[in-house]
Amino acid sequence: MSETKNSEANASAEGERMRSIRKGDVLLRLQDGGVWLACSGDSLPFPADVDAALEEGGVTERDEEAVRKFLDGKERRVLIAPLFAPVDAKPKINIAKDSMSVSILVSPPTLGGLLPTADALEEQLRRHGAVHGIDRSALEELCRNQLFDEYVEVARGTPAVHGTDASVEVVVGTGGRKGPVEDEEGNVDLKSLGIVNLVRAGDVLAVKTPAADGVEGTNVRGGPLGAKNGKDKPFPSGPGTGVSEDGLSLLASVEGHLTEINGRLQVLPIFEVNGDVDYSTGNIDFPGSVVVKGVVRDGFEVRASENITVNGTVEGAFLIAEGNIVVVGGIRGVGKGKVEAKGNIAADFADQATLSAGGDILIKNALLHSDCRCGGKLVVSGGKKSQIAGGKIQAGSEVVCSTLGSEMGTKTEISVGALPEQVERREFLRKELQQTTENLEKVEKNIAFLKQTEAEKGLDDEKRAMLGKLTRTAYSFKASLKELGDEAALLESEMEKKRERGAVRARGICYPGVSVCIRGITYRVREAFKFGAMLYEGGEIKVRSFDA
Helix, strand or coil: CCCHHCCCCCHHHHHHCCEEECCCEEEEEEECEEEEEECCCCCCHHHHHHHHHHHHCCCCCCHHHHHHHHCCCCCEEEEECCCCCCCCCEEEEEEEECEEEEEHHHHHHHCCCEECHHHHHHHHHHCCCCCEEEHHHHHHHHHHHHCCCCCCEECCCCCCCCCCCCEEEEECCCCCCCCCCCCCCCCEECCCCCCCCCCCCCCCEEECCCCCCCCCCECCCCECCCCCCCCCCCCCCCEEECCCCCCEEEEEECCCEEECCCEEEEEEEEEECCCCCCCCCCCCCEEEEEEEEEEEEEEEEEEEECCECCCEEEEECEEEECCCEEEECCCECCCCCCEEEECCCCEEEEECCCCEECCCCCCCCCCEEEEEEEECCCCECCCCEEEEEEEEEEEEEEEEEECCCCCCCCCCCEECCCCHHHHHHHHHHHHHHHHHHHHHHHHHHHHHHHHHHHHHHHCHHHHHHHHHHHHHHHHHHHHHHHHHHHHHHHHHHHHHHHHHHHHEEEEEEECCCEEECCCCCCEEECCEEEEEEEECCCCCCEEEECCC
């Protein structure tokens, strides 16, 4: 029907009517209620053009004799249907069963019939109940291109959009590095495996994409289409975690080891090693407490900002804690390991070990051939032997054991009172106090001079700036003097307390070969004694009863 675009049409109040049809040199026209055939060329009209014009114009009842004369060229213009009733274009509305789309099939008009218009077709849609999603451009295209005898979709409903469920993405690994790292020179430290998965308070562990609400739809009849809202998904939160204020992030609430247990993220302030510290775990460095359920093997390190507990033994290893250290199985230092705590150290035994504690050292059985230093007391008690034999012992207040030394006269050195580092610190503080005092005096002299000059003749900008700088320096020196003085006084008080109660006590036997130093006085045991205590009295060390 594309050739209908060449039709000559006249406008009327009802709409556009198809007044004429041209096929080649053949013109089919409706005039004065009748249908005429005319030929505009000099040659005979083609029968095919005539048939096409008649078919398109819907002229089924006609004067065949008149048509034959026209084809024979006997008549150049002939009336073939004196009385012709035009038929308008007719739409057929098809609404889908789910009411989500509408199609229109328009049957073409006959000659003189009304052509379809977008307004008329839209009105027909509304009469059939299609009120939503009408595609005006599709209606206009149908009419403009006269798409007859084929279904054209002209309306579509708005489908409901179901909401999406929330999703949670874990943004940090939960298993640690678990492998050595090669440095720039190609060296690999097999003891550094990164097994600790450290996170800090406030670190983001997981993020949530929130659930989206559904959007209701509408079918072509204007009916609502329900939509499901998305479901929320909780965070896999466990101890040591918390949700952010906006609810979209899971945060670490404490500093510690991040792990996943039974599908939940947990930040543990205590790091547990279920077996030994060896090449399977590497060294441990954790900002909290560490519990080792097995053995700490030779050459490995365990560091903690709080406490360390080892259920097995420590074999030539390095343990360093800001808090306390407990070694249930005992310490075999083999002359190279070191156990250091700012708090207390407790162990079943220690052999050829180096121990350093800011507080007390508590050994249950034997302390053999070890180098020990503690700020408080060193006690070897509670076991079958409870013996100190060999090595060097330095304790801030006292040393207590059952057996001191050995029958073989093993050299055992014990010093009680201020530790060497305390003496060194006291001397450092004294020197700093003296130097700072001298510097303050010099600054105050310069300040006094500048103030006198200011009072007499004033100061220029440079000297006024110098006065301000010197004044600030003086405040800084005074603050330093107070801080140094407070520390020195506290240290002196602690050292004095240790001088007063310094003692070495042996509940059982003390053997020859033991030397004891208290307040700078050394006493060597030459004869064994039982249930005794070595105390400082009147400038010398005397042996008294154990509980004296």
